[in-house]
């Protein structure tokens with residue numbers, strides 16, 4: 001391996017892009033909002049709350065396929081509308097312009113050359129007689145599925161335009177929030193959005209997260225040298241968001257350092273647009289039809305090109321499914337080993353150090369031997385059955401029972417000793433067992449994992465404790481990338497009187513990070529630890545119900561003093577807001593940034609997926625996208641990555657055979673496979689492989705399918721720019737076959753081209769609609 005000559009901290013891991021980031025958060029006020037949108041959004045929210053209560057089968061958001069009478073009425077209505085439209089001269093004329101445009105651009109669906117294609121694909125500037133551009137070399141030949149003729153048949157022009165408007169609006173909103181937080185936004189969608197604004201996409205405007213590459217062999221990953229100087233800024237929590245001030249005077253004057261501090265009102269307005277959209281009839285119908293089309297199109301594509309894809313893969317030297325890179329994109333550190341591994345580890349520690357003091361109860365010191373004596377148990381007799389950490393039939397829809405599975409033999413002492421980082425033995429056993437897992441990953445070479453460690457927000461000292469644990473036990477591994485999970489358990493802390501209000505919990509979580517960013521010399525261990533942290537997760541049982549309805553009138557975190565837990569959206573907004581401001585501060589200092597990757601859509605209200613659409617870089621689970629065609633289509637258009645764990649779902653919320661993973665993959669959503677908790681769900685040493693193997697067997701996935709999932713997992717992960725270039729190809733940021741290196745990913749170029757052209761096609765429908773709309777507005 002080549003040695004790098006620049007020290008790690010000076011490295012800019014991603015190319016220097018996005019220089020002209022907005023330094024202010026564009027604010028809106030409620031007065032500017034269309035009253036209709038606000039009311040509809042509130043209705044959706046209320047309805048979602050109600051639905052949670054009575055689990056109504058006929059949700060407001062889905063087209064009720066299983067209700068023949070409803071379907072019939074629906075069709076009748078649509079027919080009437082179309083007939084009425086035919087009689088209107090105006091719409092006939094507009095429809096004609098659409099059709100003309102489409103017949104020109106259909107032949108040009110395939111992007112021509114990567115540098116300048118946004119223009120030719122979407123805006124058919126060519127005259128109808130212009131010659132068809134020839135395919136560039138990287139675009140493979142295969143049997144393409146195309147539909148010709150009136151492409152918006154079955155839906156009225158007016159409905160189509162309305163759907164296109166609202167879908168594009170949602171994409172613009174997501175792009176804004178992504179850019180501000182240094183989250184990723186795919187190039188294809190960005191190009192189409194620019195084209196909708198009659199602008200051109202530029203690489204310089206692209207905003208990417210900054211993740212540092214792992215230190216190379218021979219370098220000390222825990223080195224405390226070359227830490228940046230302290231700035232001694234002042235910091236204060238205001239309305240739940242940490243504000244930074246240049247000095248005490250600025251703090252007194254209330255003039256914060258220039259950073260984009262978001263506000264609840266603007267967020268609530270943006271959110272209400274997307275909320276209103278998911279219940280809007282025409283948009284719903286449009287998305288439903290497009291998703292059905294995508295599924296059918298893939299079916300045809302597979303039928304015609306499966307052999308060709310396979311042939312391509314057979315010609316790739318060296319690479320096969322076993323040695324493509326796979327990242328376990330969603331796994332909890334406290335359950336990252338399998339049950340057998342934990343059992344062996346417990347037995348080994350008992351055999352070798354039974355007299356070691358491992359606990360302190362009151363002021364009494366307890367040895368390992370005494371712990372087992374008190375439990376009336378001889379570790380020799382312990383089996384995976386008596387360990388009882390595996391989830392099964394008893395945990396289905398019982399998250400409470402599932403949580404207790406974290407206690408080996410049902411004893412919280414054993415969890416405390418073996419699975420915690422802040423116990424009497426300073427988390428030594430926990431670190432040792434994680435390092436054993438890491439060693440196995442390093443030996444397998446091609447597998448990586450992103451374990452979540454917990455920060456609860458009980459006290460401000462948690463961060464230092466965790467950083468010390470990490471450095472003291474040398475837990476870093478090149479195959480592990482760390483995430484921080486924050487459980488949504490304010491209500492528990494409040495009941496125990498650990499915090500006075502919600503703002504204090506946020507302060508405990510975020511203020512130490514701001515301090516370590518501003519004054520790294522004063523917080524050296526935390527500074528070093530943060531180099532290896534790539535993101536934040538928000539975790540807990542989503543089906544837990546909150547009675548509060550989130551809106552711009554929701555109390556500020558300082559005023560949140562009730563025992564009730566704030567709703568999911570409230571948690572997400574304040575986590576996003578603080579991470580976003582922190583990222584901007586860190587970017588200014590040349591430090592790495594963090595991504596927000598919450599658990600979302602595992603259970604509970606559909607509105608969770610709306611909040612994450614705005615605030616998250618990517619999500620875990622996403623099962624509830626099944627329930628909303630609009631959201632599912634939006635997640636597709638914006639290619640929001642989803643880490644799915646069908647084995648985990650099978651024990652908790654959804655039978656394996658009903659899992660939407662295969663359906664999502666076919667339609668082209670960016671899905672990856674992950675294990676969630678190997679301790680509870682898996683049987684073998686290679687939990688991630690188990691996950692792939694079961695999915696491949698049950699759904700008869702092809703090699704190309706599983707390699708596509710693996711490639712998605714690298715894209716979604718918090719690996720650095722350099723590693724991604726190395727693992728999936730130097731041009732991975734480019735979408736389509738241009739961005740794929742088949743020798744590294746083992747994904748057929750035909751598949752890449754199919755996905756890319758299909759996505760371009762869907763996006764161009766939307767942009768065409770609003771452009772045609774602009775063209776046909778004739779001044780009076």
Ligand SMILES: [Zn+2]
Pocket residue numbers: 330332599620676
């Ligand atoms: Zn999880």
